[in-house]
Ligand code: SF4
């Protein structure tokens with residue numbers, strides 16, 4: 001069968017070996033309710049047969065070339081499968097991986113079960129661990145609690161220290177929600193201080209059930225989303241707040257996904273993450289029983305591609321259904337995004353979040369639009385500077401050093417003059433002097 005051109009781009013399968021089953025009950029979780037899709041299920045465990053079928057088919061579905069193959073486990077909570085499941089996976093990976101082909105194993109976890117044996121296995125098999133951590137204790141525990149309602153922070157921090165002791169590489173996945181959204185500095189400084197070197201900030205956005213936009217009155221974003229969803233402007237302030245810290249001291253040392261993605265867009269490389277790409281559809285989700293869905297955010301009956309015990313992953317992931325799913329991201333883009341000057345970096349965000357009406361009353365605007373615009377406007381001059389630096393053969397962190405030097409100069413100059421703390425900053429930023437160049 002002739003494969004469509006888009007099928008030549010790398011395919012990612014996110015494997016959910018316990019389906020939505022988890023040992024936490026986070027207040028904002030959208031996975032747990034997926035139990036309802038499988039009312040007769042009792043086991044919620046991927047079998048050895050399904051694991052092997054996935055591995056064989058997934059490797060066969062990769063386009064030729066020497067790109068590393070990503071094996072990614074997620075939940076629910078994948079560590080509930082126990083160590084033996086992952087030992088079997090490693091054996092099968094060795095058995096089926098073509099000679100010379102590189103691989104990258106990753107595991108997204110809430111960190112509740114990571115003991116020394118887990119850390120050994122993860123280090124020996126070069127797993128990149130994604131650890132969910134929403135900031136310091138009060139902000140993390142606002143939503144991340146177990147079934148009894150007990151906080152999870154202390155156990156996650158034990159896992160952080162254990163991972164570090166064993167030399168396991170880990171990233172932090174921090175959800176941004178209504179509670180921590182007003183605290184960019186506390187969240188970022190905390191994650192930086194515990195030694196995170198790569199952070200993904202994931203906005204929690206959940207549409208309020210039963211509400212549709214439209215009607216005689218245009219609904220405000222906060223009416224359209226659940227009370228735990230981050231507000232659009234709040235998300236914009238969060239990202240810009242973190243960016244202001246990062247650009248002054250951490251460029252090249254600490255990687256923040258959204259900033260990397262913005263820089264990739266500015267330099268013309270194009271985004272790596274589906275949310276910021278023009279089209280999506282190359283990251284599918286595999287349930288415990290072999291059902292394959294269009295995307296981890298669309299594990300729902302309409303987006304079921306099929307089951308890998310009946311049809312190969314390559315066929316399902318390269319099917320016209322999946323192509324249409326990915327293409328829909330572009331086709332459903334509202335006019336306001338088509339003419340937006342940040343379209344090249346944003347592409348309207350994730351379709352799951354496009355549930356607002358535009359000012360003209362047309363559907364499909366991203367709930368986070370206001371915040372995304374705020375973020376892109378704010379980073380624009382710095383992205384321009386970093387792009388110019390990179391094109392001239394320099395490194396992005398030169399911009400950080402230059403900015404620091406300019407601000408130091410400005411502080412020296414202005415501190416001798418009559419500028420009051422509350423006056424507009426003489427550097428022309430539009431902010432108060434005390435919040436701009438006077439600030440450490
Ligand atoms: S750890 Fe993840 S899967 Fe588990 S309840 Fe929290 S958000 Fe849901």
Ligand code: SF4
Pocket residue numbers: 274275276280281282283295296297298329349350351352
């Ligand atoms: S629907 Fe959203 S999360 Fe899913 S692939 Fe598309 S952009 Fe990515």
Ligand code: SF4
Pocket residue numbers: 336337338340341342343346347348349365366368369370372373
């Ligand atoms: S910033 Fe808003 S208008 Fe612009 S592309 Fe993104 S969602 Fe669309």
